[in-house]
Amino acid sequence: MSSPPYARELALALQTVHRASLLTKQFLRSLSNNVAAETKTDDSPVTIADFAAQALIISAISAVFPSDGFIGEESATALREKPSLCSNVWNLVSSAPQVGDFEGEALRKPKGVQEMLDVIDLGAGEQTAKGRVWVLDPVDGTATFMKGQQYAVCLALLVDGVQKVGVIGCPNLRRSPAGGKIHEDLVDVEGYGIMLSAVEGQGAFVRGMDAKGLEGAERIELKEKNVDLSELDFVDAAPGWSSLSQETHRAVEESLGAKWPGTQLWSQQMKYISLALGATDVMLRIPPSRDRWTQVWDHAGGQLIFQEAGGIIKDLDGGAIDMGQGRKIHGQRNFGTIAALPWCFERVMEATKKALECSK
Known part of the structure; x- marks a missing residue:
């Protein structure tokens, strides 16, 4: 065999x-x-x-x-x-x-x-x-x-x-x-x-x-939750993480009635681990502009684990994250990230798009 x-x-x-x-x-x-x-x-x-x-x-x-x-x-x-x-x-x-x-x-x-x-x-x-x-x-x-x-x-x-x-x-x-x-x-x-x-x-x-x-x-095997959106636990960047738009994150979470900030972790890969274990529900990465980039080693592996556990990960335009860009994942190709379970993914995406429009 x-x-x-x-x-x-x-x-x-x-x-x-x-x-x-x-x-x-x-x-x-x-x-x-x-x-x-x-x-x-x-x-x-x-x-x-x-x-x-x-x-x-x-x-x-x-x-x-x-x-x-x-x-x-x-x-x-x-x-x-x-x-x-x-x-x-x-x-x-x-x-x-x-x-x-x-x-x-x-x-x-x-x-x-x-x-x-x-x-x-x-x-x-x-x-x-x-x-x-x-x-x-x-x-x-x-x-x-x-x-x-x-x-x-x-x-x-x-x-x-x-x-x-x-x-x-x-x-x-x-x-x-x-x-x-x-x-x-x-x-x-x-x-x-x-x-x-x-x-x-x-x-x-x-x-x-x-x-x-x-x-x-x-x-x-992550289970779909039957909870109100206000009970979502977002895993957020730790204080001092300047590469993200903290106020836009706050606007998204509060528009859904969720607590801001949610669980705060410094390590990016630990955020994926918290999602995969069901300890948190949603992760957002909203950079200040499309000129920003992130390192591939901060995401490779952790994203696969969460997806195989049942999660969805897309950029803020709704596209798949392209790991074939080399050492950096560029904002021009993949602007930001949303990671969540299927039951709430679209609602979080909708709230994120509205917050981005209001921030312009």
Whole structure:
């Protein structure tokens, strides 16, 4: 009997994200929230864990699929320029836990500093429209990671610009009953959180993570809610997220009678996770203009998981999100995002269009 499509890719991605999730969680615990960080050119913080996790993920995937491409958030430029930082990252990579395997062999990790730097830089790919490209964000939500709050370890496989596999580790997310709320400070202190995954056309699943392996998978099937629109819980950007039109978001939510702001999460991928788990109902992304763009690694994988759980995701013009644009999803092609379940999607879309007209 043949395996379902992308079974090998999923199996490898699960083990790879699990190892990277353990690494980041153990690193966070060892520092007691006093995380050493660098600053990238866009002023966002980068921790040692970002670099180390990217090195581990790409090393494991490229060893099995050497012809595949990669797009990752980090580059090794800062490590090449700062020997002390490079040494700290290498110490973390070399001490990574030897957990999991793929087809009977241990997951590969870099064997030296130079290989580590080269592997990180494999993530400098530019195109996603053709062929097989793995998109990763080793730590999505670095600002909240540094505070010991929610973050995500993200990996997705695109084939000719289409999401085929998505795996997201949530090392700080405490497992709760379906529909249980998610907050930045509701942290799995003792354990290692959960992992969500999906393959196109095969559904979405959630697993627990521990120090030795992954627990059994449970299928996620979101139920249509019979509630008033005023009870919708929007998952909103955290305060200070200046790339979104906060007042327009507020106008949409209040026009439906919903509370504003709703649940606030910093990590974009954690927003998709909250939707997929039924912890929130709607996510809006309304940029100030069509000149804005967003990074593909903030959305690849998480969108697939929510869609496979039963959700709908479209841009504000009603079109599908095009993952084949390369490193950036451009506002001229995909202006904003609405993610919601079918029962309320059209009502939210209608309210959003009205709010955008009033804001002109």
